[in-house]
Amino acid sequence: MIRLTLYGRADCHLCEEMRAVVDRIAREIPVELEHVDVDGDPALAAAYGAEVPVLCVNGRRAFKYRVEAPALRARLARESS
Numbered sequence: 001m002i003r004l005t006l007y008g009r010a011d012c013h014l015c016e017e018m019r020a021v022v023d024r025i026a027r028e029i030p031v032e033l034e035h036v037d038v039d040g041d042p043a044l045a046a047a048y049g050a051e052v053p054v055l056c057v058n059g060r061r062a063f064k065y066r067v068e069a070p071a072l073r074a075r076l077a078r079e080s081s
Contacts, residue, residue: 008053015053
């Protein structure tokens with residue numbers, strides 16, 4: 001199964017936008033999805049700073065700041081082939 005990890009924070013409009021796209025695609029394509037609030041861990045907050053949201057696919061950074069549904073679908077298709 002493809003593993004998606006979305007790093008973000010509360011009250012972040014870009015994070016909310018990316019989360020909406022990721023959640024919608026996760027209803028279409030079976031994935032293991034984890035949402036991580038970087039502010040809950042000082043090491044993550046230091047590592048990501050203001051550079052959120054970040055979406056990792058199987059542990060690798062795939063998208064930063066924005067993702068469109070077609071791009072995410074294409075990335076997941078490459079991952080599953």
